[in-house]
Amino acid sequence: MSTTAENVIEISGLCKQFTTGRGRKRRTVRALDDVSLTVADGSCLAVVGESGSGKSTLARVLVGLERADAGEVVLAGRPVAQRPRRAERRARARDVQMVFQDPSGSLNRRRTVEAAIGEVLAAHHRVTGSDARRRIDDLLDQVGLRPAHARALPGELSGGQQQRVAIARALAAEPRVLVLDEAVAALDVSVQAQVLNLLAEIRRARRLTYLFITHDLSVVRQVSDEVVVMRRGQVVERGSTDQVLDHPRHPYTVLLRDSAPRPGWRPRLSINSDISSDTAEAEA
């Protein structure tokens, strides 16, 4: 039994640059600029920020889809290798799994739900045949789908159902950490609420740790214990969800909060331009 003080994710000094264009048009973008953060076992950390703030890059580095230029990631007490071998990648997959933004793109359209989940079971737990069938039905039940859905192709499912399958597939590896990269952003508001409730339920039941990447502040309060605000690859604020949303300290967080659409909200052009323009103006 782990104590609450134990950190399942420890990230320190993470840097990542992207270069675009060639010759004179060559630009470097600092997607991650010396990012350090820790996530306690069993908690949910929301990472918020506008597009291009580096939050998705953070998720991709954490799961191993991108390689960081500098810095260290420690997952469940084990440092993650920069150039992992196959066995290390498999071990990492059992520590951390990811749910992607695009529900239809995250499932292979030619493979049934059963095949998609079965592949993960076979890869990590060597479960096949009737054992696998039972596990698949279990997993589908946990994400609120029926056994009949096992034989469906992704095209026959709704967006919400597809995302439930993607969650079931991630759970099949029995990870300790689930990275949710804008996992509900592509869903209708009502379906969004259902999936968020489901995610909260699963976290309680399985004692999972979530890293919840989102641009949408309205969903943050529903899921997370803590919030990290990112801007231009840097962490500008961190605190408990209520504290950050109700009493933000950093001006950027204030702007972010005030620019979120809500009933009766009218966009103020000055604020919008502030967000995309310079820090100095925004902080003035």
Next chain:
Amino acid sequence: MSAETLARPAARRRGGDLAVWLGPLGIAAAVIIALITLAALFAPLIATHDPDIGSVVQRYQGPSAEHLLGTDQSGRDLFSRLLYGARTSLFGAAVVVLLAGGGGAVLALVAAWFGRNVDAFLGRVLDLLFAFPNLLLAILAVAVFGTGLAQVTIALAISYVPYTARVLRSVALRERRLAYVQAAELQGLSGLVVSLRHILPNIVPQILTGAAINFGYAMIDLAALSFLGLGVQPPTADWGLMVSQGKDSLLQGYPQQSMLAGTCIVVAVAAFSVIGERLGGRKAGGRA
């Protein structure tokens, strides 16, 4: 959440609407391809005469009960020669399409999987191959390895690879960027497994479309090479070779051989390109 149900429970499209999808022209093309294939397969059963043996006294005969389509300059039965000619023409084109499709798919998957430098390098190599016209490459191969169907077929297949590889690369690259490929990658599956199990099945429609279209082109190119005397060698029956051999007779007022073989080529190529177009159209319509 109970409100969410299966959109279409287990109702998968079968081949019921095949005829609708093909349209009248497509059906005609499919029938023609089927007939040509059957003719090639069962040529020995259907043929009325030995295609390679004629009698000089029976040269340049018109159509009759004995010789359905008449005879050529050596008194050989044209109907039987056309049947056997379908064999070499179809077989050669099939081999070209198979090799070019396979090679193109492998290059596309490798380029898409590794990306960056590997992709750039393969792109340069393909550009280099693009610089050589198909027929020139085939003639080059003949100069080095000698005449014959095998040499010409392999040379043509190599010259077709850049075309298939370029199209398939862009499709494979699009798949590579989709989240399902990254999800599979995250499981620690090897690039080979992900490419073959996940990406390949999703580019099969494009492979088939390219194959159907290239089949027509390959038939024309092989016929042209045989016409030039570089491919199929006499006395073997081949449509391209028959057009060439009928040239002299044509000048003497007996156009049957060239015209019949030429018609066969045109009709077969047209049928294959119609089917290729339909396959491409379905793919384009199925994606939005």
